[in-house]
Amino acid sequence: MRHLIRTTFIATLIAGAGCVDQPPSSPSTPESQATGPLSAPKADSPQHDRQERLARRLAMALDRPAMRQMVLTELAASPHAEGKVSFQWLLGAGAGKLRSAMAAGNSAWLDEIARDAGESRTLELYFPVPEHRARWDGGPDIFVATGVGDQDVPAAFDTRGMRHLLDPSTPPAIPVLALVPAEQAFDGPFPMAAACDDCPDSDEEEGPPTGGGTDGGATGGSNLVNPGLYMTYASFVGTFESWLKGSPEFEVHVLGQDGGSQSLKSYQCIGEHAGGPYVYDQNDKTWSGAVVLFSQAQLDAFQAEHPGQSLRITIIEDDDGPCEIKTKGDNLSEVLKAVDALYKSWTGGTNTTTPFGKYFSSAISLQQVIKSAGSWINTNDEIVGTAVEDAIVGVTWSGANWIVKGEHSITTGGIHLEMR
Helix, strand or coil, X not given: CEECCCHHXXXXXXHHHCCEECCCCCCCCCCCCCCCCCCCCCXXXXXXXXXXXXXXXXXXXXXXXXXXXXXXXXXXXXXXXXXXXXXXXHHHHHHHHHHHHHHCCCHHHHHHHXXXXXXCCCEEEECCCHHHHHHCCCCCCCEEEECCCCCCCCEEECCCCCEXXXXXXXCCCCCEEEEEECCCCCCCCCXXXXXXXXXXXXXXXCCCCCCCCCCCCCEXXXXXXXXXXXXXXXXXXXXXXXXXXXXXXXXXXXXXXXXXXXXXXXXXXXXXXXXXXXXXXXXXXXXXXXXXXXXXXXXXXXXXXXXXXXXXXXXXXXXXXXXXXXXXXXXXXXXXXXXXHHCCCCCXXXXXXXXXXXXXXXXXXXXXXXXXXXXXXXXXXXXXXXXXXHHHHCCCCCCCCEEXXXXXXXXXXXXXXXXX
């Protein structure tokens, strides 16, 4: 992500944000790399380089008060969480004023901007730090910073085009405008989140969302008269999101057998952009509320198609498009296999009805492999973990009855599941 800053703040930035590189003399001159204790990861150098070039051009364009005011106005008008705006859309807004300002009359730069924006996946522009978002009034004291993965050292640019490496664990005092791969699903200038493919029609048993979460600025969409499997509490050891990426985008996926194969697929996504009664927005480490994970109709349909098979409840922190699992290679499958080996495959769950009530209890899981959509750039979803009933794990987590086990089978949190 990249931001702009006034010349008089350069000394402060050098001391507080890492080392500084001089800008290249022309668009064909490669930018020198910063030296010092921090270095920007290059796991996907082409995408990093594209984003850095765009961020630098944007930062230099923001040296002009009119461009700062334009960006401020568009961010303030966004209806999306955290005031996010599609960067590619913004380039063309207002007859391409921002794009022209970024090119500064240089036709080679104009071609470079068009190429970089076109070859990148959708990028979003916003202030990831709430205090920065509230404080910036269009002034020149700003950075444009960018990064691809959560572990990246943010590379930032001031309005002179000078490059700074920021502390990945703590944001600077200067407001930081982030230019990063989009987590928001943009399908227009200010698109609202698309509804999920599997949401029931309005005339079916599922009603519109009515619920609201209580902790961590969370919300949960659920109609409590609808029977099914619910989550009423979630707590994790961290947010699995860097400050450069703003609020976390936790998603719960209900995994089950894919056809007649021994593989898994996601039958239902529950998250901020899931739509219908499956909306769940957790913005901190702890959440409470009531959100349906799988309706009774979905449970019945799954059991009819796959008798004797169980479901797996898996949580990710989404970094690469909502409601689509994109992890690095086979990482998620490896997590599932390791947890299965540790708990002798008692890692799934199934709904049962007894004279004493309905329960979602542990069951043998026979599938361990899930096909990740993957990503041609390194913006992969973080694996929070897969849930295993606490009686199987042999430990408890306050407020939860299922324990979340992540990479290397480490406990990463707990959730409370119940049938209603």
